[in-house]
Amino acid sequence: MRLNSLTPGKGAKQSGKRKGRGHSAGQGKTCGRGVKGQHARAGGFHKVGFEGGQMPIQRRLPKVGFVSHMAVHTAELRLHELAVPAADVIDIEVLKKAHLVPAKATKVKVILSGKLDKAVKLKGLAVTKGARAAIEAAGGSIEE
Numbered sequence: 001m002r003l004n005s006l007t008p009g010k011g012a013k014q015s016g017k018r019k020g021r022g023h024s025a026g027q028g029k030t031c032g033r034g035v036k037g038q039h040a041r042a043g044g045f046h047k048v049g050f051e052g053g054q055m056p057i058q059r060r061l062p063k064v065g066f067v068s069h070m071a072v073h074t075a076e077l078r079l080h081e082l083a084v085p086a087a088d089v090i091d092i093e094v095l096k097k098a099h100l101v102p103a104k105a106t107k108v109k110v111i112l113s114g115k116l117d118k119a120v121k122l123k124g125l126a127v128t129k130g131a132r133a134a135i136e137a138a139g140g141s142i143e144e
Helices: 079-083 092-097 129-137
Strands: 074-078 107-111 121-123 141-143
Touching: 074 079, 079 107, 079 129, 107 129, 129 141
Parallel strands: 074 107, 121 141
Antiparallel strands: none
């Protein structure tokens, strides 16, 4: 095989439609633009979603869904992840330095997921009822 013998695959290259070349060409006379009207004119322009003055579908349909702006500032922490940082007291700053919660987090809640073997001291973190029982069972303490 040589570079000068390379060609595109069969059917890969198609020539464009030759509009306005008579009736037999399939795109003659009006060239697929219909008869009269804004779309038939050169420069006939309307904005995206415009429906000729009729109320557009994006305005007829109701808005759905919700995106919480608070979700950026809150984070969940699994119970077994408390064993990762080697600090005496675990607070939000320690968790951020250990990359366990996002940098923008201002509130962190510990949830019951996994097991905790070492005693930890939490400060300024929210804790679920099950996680609180597990932390205290492991000999840890929680400071609000």
